[in-house]
Amino acid sequence: MDFGLSEEQEDIVSVVREFTKKEFDIDYTRECDQEHKIPLELYKKAAENGFIGVHFPEEYGGQGLGIFENTLIVEELCRADSTLGTAAFIPKFASELILRFGDEEQKSKYLPKVASGEWVSSGMFTEPNHGTDIATSDTTAKKDDGNWIINGTKTFITNGESAYFGTTLAQTKEGAKHRGQSMIVVDDLQKNGGISITDVGVKLGIRCTSTCEVAFSDVAVPEENLVGQENRGFYQAMEFFDESRIEIGSQALGIAECAFDKAVDYIKEREQFGAKIGSFQATQFKIAEMATKIEAARSLLYRSAWNFDQGRIDPELTSMAKWYAGRVAVEIADEAIQLHGGYGYIADYDVERIYRDAKITEIYEGTKEAQKMVISNQILGKL
Ligand SMILES: Cc1cc2nc3c(=O)[nH]c(=O)nc-3n(C[C@H](O)[C@H](O)[C@H](O)COP(=O)(O)OP(=O)(O)OC[C@H]3O[C@@H](n4cnc5c(N)ncnc54)[C@H](O)[C@@H]3O)c2cc1C
Structure with a gap:
């Protein structure tokens, strides 16, 4: 059993440390915290430096490394600064839903854009009446003429204000509770007329991130946007x-x-x-x-x-x-x-x-x- 980091892992840590020394500025951190600024440019720079999606396979813009290397990166970013460190990695949150459960087409479409810092992602599980208990979802997705029609409200969604896409958990089989939920990816969140996104308000911390309520009203997405298996969400x-x-x-x-x-x-x-x-x-x-x-x-x-x-x-x-x-x-x-x-x-x-x-x-x-x-x-x- 070897508890040490490999040379490659040590290198990753030093590269991230160099990056934070150059890019993190204490006045800017305080400004982001106090003014609720979301420094997306930092996420883009982190992506340009290869820190986003290291655990994605190379064909999807990653480096084919593991969660362990992602752990080292996130740790080092947040060690340099809790606020800017969070801002630098959180915009890719939940893109792993596509990585783990998406089909080839979905992986090729979303993951390279996340790894390059072009697209921000979100994962939508929590609802006003279902937080710790997500075994039932009040948000529903019903099939209609080749589409899913989504209705319901998700809350506390990280990256809500900037995400291009989000994967949402919805009830697809009425009354079946956790045996009847599916994951569906929704594109172009900011421009979809059926979706309203509202910031939840001033937060205690991580103020450099957006946290939003996302309400769906008859939002139609193609059936192919199912992520993974139907009713296995x-x-x-x-x-x-x-x-x-x-x-x-x-x-x-x-x-x-x-x-x-x-x-x-x-x-x-x-x-x-x-x-x-x-x-x-x-x-x-x-x-x-x-x-x-x-x-x-x-x-x-x-x-x-x-x-x-x-x-x-x-x-x-x-x-x-x-x-x-x-x-x-x-x-x-x-x-x-x-x-x-x-x-x-x-x-x-x-x-x-x-x-x-x-x-x-x-x-x-x-x-x-x-x-x-x-x-x-x-x-x-x-x-
Ligand atoms: C800043 C922020 C960002 C977030 N980002 C996301 C996101 O991106 N996507 C997303 O889906 N959600 C997100 N969340 C939601 C977060 O995951 C939930 O707030 C959390 O899971 C708790 O749910 P709740 O707030 O409804 O609390 P509740 O479930 O109402 O819990 C209230 C309290 O009761 C306790 N409790 C509940 N059930 C039990 C039990 N059976 N036994 C013992 N204690 C229990 C809880 O531990 C807690 O202390 C975010 C929340 C915040 C604040």
């Missing part, structure tokens, strides 16, 4: 979460490291009682605990990414990694604020922003409670 979603939760875990890990780095820098400078606060043993113990938690989160996450790349779907391991990385991100950001004292509470020191950015990783792609449900269900089965 729920099962496909569960499989997708095994991948997407690793990605969000990577975001959480990077955010934890981002907060940790800031805390370490600060305690080496700040003096009280005539000494650096980093020289106090109580402070040193905090640093030791923070570093250990980050290392534990990284180990779990890397193992789950590696496991996925071996072709194994292991929801228990993935949920452990996602839950733990999210928890660690929030705890480390909290402790980073504490180590900054009053300054930690002030925007100019950035740790309050990192803390706000961290929290989402315990909510989206399944709340921490949802992850614990998956873990305990695997252990206990149905009691």
